[in-house]
């Protein structure tokens with residue numbers, strides 16, 4: 001019979017519980033410098049200074065006793081005595097990371113409120129000293145109403161003091177302590193109390209730490225944190241449209257001038273059509289979006305450099321874990337906002353193969369920068385540039401919505417994939433919280449130049465090639481007079497075949513034409529439409545020369561919305577498929593990606609079209 005009193009080590013992930021367990025019991029539990037190392041119960045024996053034996057159990061780290069979250073269930077059940085086959089602990093050793101006091105105190109307050117005898121191990125004191133942080137242990141102990149012992153678990157410092165403190169709170173084994181249900185403190189109240197206690201107990205800290213703390217108090221706050229994140233993203237998408245208006249106008253004017261110049265020097269004919277309708281109309285229609293891409297990346301780069309991006313990851317952690325993704329998936333998914341290719345390659349840092357596969361399969365749903373020209377041209381043409389109140393522009397709002405749709409779709413896809421084809425548990429979050437920093441101008445500038453170069457390079461090679469090829473297929477064979485050149489052309493006839501498939505989801509002949517070459521790169525959809533309408537309108541009086549203007553008169557709103565939804569999902573990028581093939585060593589997963597993404601694209605576009613039509617839009 002096991003009569004030794006049970007003592008549980010509890011605390012936030014990465015506080016040093018396992019290191020402390022090892023120091024106290026002489027065991028060799030795995031410790032690791034990231035949260036979520038301990039995932040199962042582990043117990044060992046230790047003796048108090050008076051010789052009494054104790055059974056010590058090392059629990060997985062958790063952030064709270066929140067009953068809603070299944071990963072916190074085990075710890076919660078153990079400390080309230082509901083875990084099957086487990087006795088109610090006689091005492092708790094609550095392990096706190098001294099360098100992260102306010103966050104860890106929140107959980108400690110919940111644990112103390114349970115009513116079990118508690119000793120606090122104020123761990124990582126060495127790190128706190130290094131950071132110039134001095135904590136008033138007596139004040140902390142008084143504020144919490146329990147004993148607080150300073151420890152450095154990895155160097156076994158403070159172990160005797162901890163054992164002595166434990167001896168005073170652990171009963172002789174005959175008296176049973178009853179733990180009540182944790183009081184229903186709301187998280188905000190707890191956080192505020194934790195902060196107040198932490199601030200009062202902190203005697204000294206560096207200016208930098210103080211600032212990081214102040215900013216994090218807002219940025220990581222359970223309520224203000226997500227609001228701040230939403231506001232930042234929101235401002236970002238507003239800026240993409242409002243700041244780019246002027247430069248987009250200049251670039252448009254530049255290309256219009258170039259078309260006029262070519263027209264005035266070249267006689268009507270094949271060469272003039274190639275330059276005006278093919279090269280200039282096609283490339284110009286894509287290049288006008290350079291300012292939008294640069295503004296978007298200016299925000300992303302500044303957020304990364306400042307240290308905020310990791311906080312955003314932190315806020316998203318719950319959601320990611322909820323759908324079965326590991327915390328390590330965050331960086332690959334974040335890179336996929338630039339382009340899925342580096343994103344998919346970055347999944348190599350994920351050890352678990354099923355975790356990695358899931359991340360690879362959903363990465364193409366993150367809105368890559370190649371989608372931005374497509375979104376921007378349709379939004380520019382069909383979403384009025386008006387305010388919906390409070391200075392919020394409707395166009396930016398729709399763009400924001402498209403990005404969110406991609407993210408939500410990715411999360412749902414991950415949820416399904418993790419429960420079907422790549423079943424498994426999700427690993428915990430693994431990220432160090434860096435200090436806040438002023439972004440370095442030079443780094444941001446270099447980052448922007450790189451993005452601009454990638455974009456211009458694509459426009460000058462891949463997109464130019466696809467556009468010229470399409471121009472040729474659209475211009476030949478030449479139709480007899482009176483027949484529609486676009487439909488008569490080789491490309492037009494190919495598109496007519498596809499048109500029968502996409503007509504039910506509201507797509508017209510030109511869209512069918514544009515989405516075929518867009519397999520090379522999504523932006524080609526824009527240059528292709530520009531070329532189609534340039535050729536089609538070659539004989540018309542040029543009233544409306546920008547693609548936006550031409551689209552406006554020709555597409556219905558439901559068609560435009562369906563087209564947007566198509567691009568949220570469609571895997572219109574052969575390079576991504578090729579990278580998936582390379583990273584998964586075979587054709588199975590790239591083909592699966594093509595099938596499920598095209599399937600989703602078709603359904604999403606279809607439902608959008610039918611719903612918009614039914615609503616009379």
Ligand SMILES: Nc1nc2c(ncn2[C@@H]2O[C@H](COP(=O)(O)OP(=O)(O)OP(=O)(O)O)[C@@H](O)[C@H]2O)c(=O)[nH]1
Pocket residue numbers: 012013014015016017018019020030031032033034035036037038039059060061062123124125126127151152153154155
């Ligand atoms: N400098 C320093 N490092 C420590 C101390 N205690 C633990 N560590 C380190 O902190 C990291 C986390 O320690 P663990 O014992 O694995 O943390 P844990 O609380 O068991 O974490 P989970 O199992 O994930 O909940 C490891 O890299 C330890 O070596 C300490 O007092 N000082």
Ligand SMILES: [Mg+2]
Pocket residue numbers: 017018019030031037038060061
């Ligand atoms: Mg552990």
